[in-house]
Amino acid sequence: MARRPRASRLETRTARLRLPVRWKPYDFTPISEGVGLGYRRNHAAGVWVVRVADGKGGNWTKRVGAADDFADADGASVLTWFQAIDRARALARGDAANAARPATVADAVDDYGRDCAARGAGPENATRIRKHLTAALAAKPVGLLTARDLSGWRDSLLRAGMKPATAVRLGRSVKAALNLAARRDPRIVNRVAWSDGFGGVSENFESRNVQRLDDDQIRAVLAASRALDPSFGQFVEVAAMTGARPSQISRLAVGDLQDGAAPRLMMPASRMPSADVRRRAQSSRFSLTVGCSLLRP
Helix, strand or coil: CCCCCCCCCCCCHHHHCCCCCCCCCEEEEEEECCEEEEEECCCCCCEEEEEEECCCCCEEEEEEEEECCCCCCCCCCEECHHHHHHHHHHHHHCCHHHHCCCCEHHHHHHHHHHHHHHHCCCCHHHHHHHHHCCHHHHCCEHHHCCHHHHHHHHHHHHHCCCCHHHHHHHHHHHHHHHHHHHHHCCCCCCCHHHHHHCCCCCCCCCCCCCCCCCHHHHHHHHHHHHHHCHHHHHHHHHHHHHCCCHHHHCCCCHHHEECCCCCEEEEECCCCCCHHHHHHCCCCEEEEECCCHHHCC
């Protein structure tokens, strides 16, 4: 009989729960040629993750299933270490049954995270979802989601103290992840579930920037900024002129300034996952006219 791979920190729930919570999986253990099994420690139940070499010097990872940290293993959605080994090997081989397996919510979030990275979007868009995702919802196939599933999850977060504005931002990220899954799998036809499931929440947002600086105050801030450091003064001046986010300004290059009769500054798109930004980001940059008259003494 072939030997079964062992991993002392991962085999038992007691050992796993001693590990600090973190996104990066622990202890990828070789279970077959080019295949490793690791464990991601979550605030709720952890998950098993398989890593497979692609034969080109890289690798791909995929969620295998939930670990039996708090619930008894059932061999399907909740797995022991040794059950996870068998499932990971099947996924790595590309068994027909697994190749046709519908994507779960957790799969959709993982794919969304990789898509964000490929597009240069912020990884926090996917991380925000994982932080609040329950084990039951994570294991549910996207094609079987209902509006009640998602609204119930959202309402539980609100009852736990999440602010409405935060819930709205979370809902936008979830919708983006599930829409991506639906675009990639024609079997997913229930988009109305997440369209309705996250509706009806008001952000109740009140700006904390209740004070407005007049022209003289803006000039004073710019002068103080330049006195501290010329480069910092230039950064503050661009912020005052454009109203852009610091993350956008920090990505500006010299070539983004178009000098001419009407100078324009080509501003990098914001990384927020909103519909408005996605429209503006159809091209890699959008333009803002530079109006300097306010800032001149």
